[in-house]
Amino acid sequence: MDLEYTNKVLEYFKNPRNMGKIDDADGIGKVGNPVCGDVMWIYIKVKNNKIIDCKFQTFGCVAAVATSSIMTEIVKGKTIDGALNISNKNVVKELGGLPDIKMHCSLLAEEGIKKAIEDYRSKSKT
């Protein structure tokens, strides 16, 4: 298989930002990739409708690590609505592209953050 990752993807894979979990997270998004079986968990901390911290854990490939890592950077400091507007396309663009067969991995990052916000909202209602 032809797997040419951009240097930026490899750099984020090698030194992932915001990797790990947030013990007192306000929202957790747990998503799985039905295509390859990979799993990603995204944690957010919210204050005044803003995402003040965001971390990820993943059982996934190089592209999954890189996309989730850069996603956490992008949404940090954004409002909830701002974060909801980020799509996997933004993430892929930021990384300078992904091999075609790896596009689905970037969906995990988008779904993960959406799920985490959903989780936060359902908790803050009660």
Add this chain to the structure above:
Amino acid sequence: MIYLDYNATTPLDKEVLEAMLPYLEDVYGNPSSTYAFARKSRKAIDEARQKAASFLGAEPDEIIFTSGGTESDNTAIKGVSFARLPKKGSIITSSIEHHAVLNSVKSLEKFGFECKYLNVDEFGLIDLGRLKDYLGPDTILVSVMYANNEVGTIEPVKDIVRLCRDKGIYVHTDAAQAAGKIKIDVKELDVDFLSLSAHKLYGPKGVGVLYAKRGVKFEPLLHGGRHEKNRRASTENVAGIVGLGKALEIARSRMDDEERNIRILRDKLQNGILERIPEVKLNGHPDKRLYNTLNVCIKYIEGEGMLTHLDFEGVCASSGSACTSGSLEPSHVLLAMGIPHELAHGSLRFSLGKYNTESEIDRVLEIFPPIVEKLRSMSPFWNGK
């Protein structure tokens, strides 16, 4: 660079390269031409054929040169089947074959042949009892690999032949991984067809052998000129065939020494990994296994990530992870062995060869555990056990 992917391919032996060079430069005559100059090419092929025959314990006229393991597999499987037409029949293979065999067999379903796939146990050994049940009056061919490329398990080919022999059923074995590592004698094994590939044993890519026992009936895959006694048309790949012959000659004379050295290194790598990294599963048969192959599942993490970190360090290996497969399906071999999807995801294969050294293994044992630790620290399933 530390190359630990010899089951994928091997570097070309320098002696092999030297043997080939004249046939890439000055000795360019077409072996089918009649003048003295071309007879040099013909003679080189004859000598290589003799070497291949000696290597396998076969007769020279039982050796057919092909473009590699894939073509040899295709020729045996489709050739036997098409020779039966318009009658059909049933073909039996295992579920852990290389795709060169699996997809050749599968393609015959379209032509109305019946195809059956043998299960394997947790070690990758085929189920001989099931094979007995599958064999029937319309079985025409059983194709089971000599040794598996991913986990290294060595199949009981001789027992398979014993079950088929008196029923007049042909047996083919894909020996692409066994050849050059295990001594093979086709007379003793008594198979009808056997495939091997030069680039797995320090020869060039794009050339291989199909052994076809005298008297077996099969339709050629390539029709054309009268090459290879009408069994495989196309002007011979002279340099490749010479290289293959040389590689087989070298393998035959040095196999025992190589086995000893490589086994020591493989065992060192295996024990080192099992000692240093918790929650690792060894794949393949504990002892009926190629002495150069180590396949493990590193629980809670994924293979492409491990391979990429190893690559950063200059180490070449491979994985059966879904993420590396191109099809996003984990290895069919590991799944057939009953290994769950998420475990197969963290599989890693190291396959060693004659150019590896102890210091390379030491280096891998130094850098690999921290890679696993790093990836596990990222995994939601690890929890710092």
